Amino acid sequence: MIRSAEVMHLVARRAAEFGVEIEGTVHFNLATAAARKDVIVNGIIRGIHGGLESRRKSITFIQGQARFLNDHEMDTGDGRLSFDKAIIATGARNTVPPIEGIDEVEYLTNRTALLLETLPGSMIIIGGGYVGIEFAQMYGRFGTQVTLLGRNRHLAPGEDRELSNLLADYLREEGIAVHTGTSVKSVRPQGVEKVVTALVDGAETHFRADTILLAAGRVANIDALDLTAAGVETKAQGFVQVDDQLRTSQPHVWAIGDVKGGWMFTHVATYDGPIAALNAVKGLGRTVDYRVVPRAIFSDPTLAAVGLSETEARSRGYDVVVGSAPADGARAKAIGDNRGRLKAVVDKATCQILGFHILAPHGDDLLPEAVAAMHDGGTIERISKSIHIHPTLSEMVKAAAKAAR
């Protein structure tokens, strides 16, 4: 769907720059874009079922709602089974924030927002994190008038502020009304519209739109599991407590992925899975290593990062050098998007990379060079002194690395 938004953006707003002249008007067909997405997703699901089918002698797939009966038995909806070890991998979902009137209006979540059949004329997105930013740009490019209300003073709180502020500027340039530092007070229906009342810079402000998308906060999917019956404890926010071997408070039960909180990314769940399985089956006692967890907001340009920001590194006592380079290399110019910046945060004493932050086209695909270097404690020279293909976007990664010397 984000790809459809990119294509729409290029065709509707920028085609002429590239010599592509369009006679007549350009329309976006949400149903066609959704159908394309469904073909891709259904192919993935078929592949998963095929993989499970090929392992059916060792993996029994059961469709049903799991509920612990005790620490070694589970009800699956139409039967019960006993198990020696268990791995909880139920994930998390978007939470509904405690906003006055929220139960009185219809709203979208990150799931249902991908199921719309007709394009909303206008949308208010509550939440300025990863989900809020991605949906804001996507629906904005589809043609919806989008208002993005972030609670934090900066979009993507936790990420490099210079980069997240630049991204907010780019979203505004595309016509998205971005408000940060807001406090949403109430929502109410008014005819076919919804009215969101929020404090913006201390002033009560009313926003109106056809639709509301909630993108603020996540909660673990544990409600139906009856973890208490299994003797599995949760943390204050409702996520499952685990140790560095992913073991819960119940020694023969492990938890992986979003349900344990922390870094809630698909790639972390995929990393966790085999570790928990080996610990459960073989008792290997393997520990997770979250020193180097890459992350990306699939915006355009993409905000991708790994490790510490400059501020975080300094607060931990590092004497740092920051290499900063604009994302305006030859390839970026050829692509037609030379906005953004790349920053390398380096430990002055050891030249080790502490963090890498990219706001650039395909930033998500540019980051792994820094991730791989950081994984085994590599220095910035791995990037700054190695040869990079010209003309590629990766030259900009090298430029930031060279600037950190």
Place this chain on the structure above:
Amino acid sequence: MTAFDYDVLVIGAGQGGLPAAHMAANVGASVALVEQGQVGGT
């Protein structure tokens, strides 16, 4: 021999549960994988 139906129960067939189930099976465990919705996660 184990007194249990399965060596390992994996709850959730998303992008964490699936590799966990496959790895457990790879190293010889009998695995039950329970999913209440669509496989693959979100």
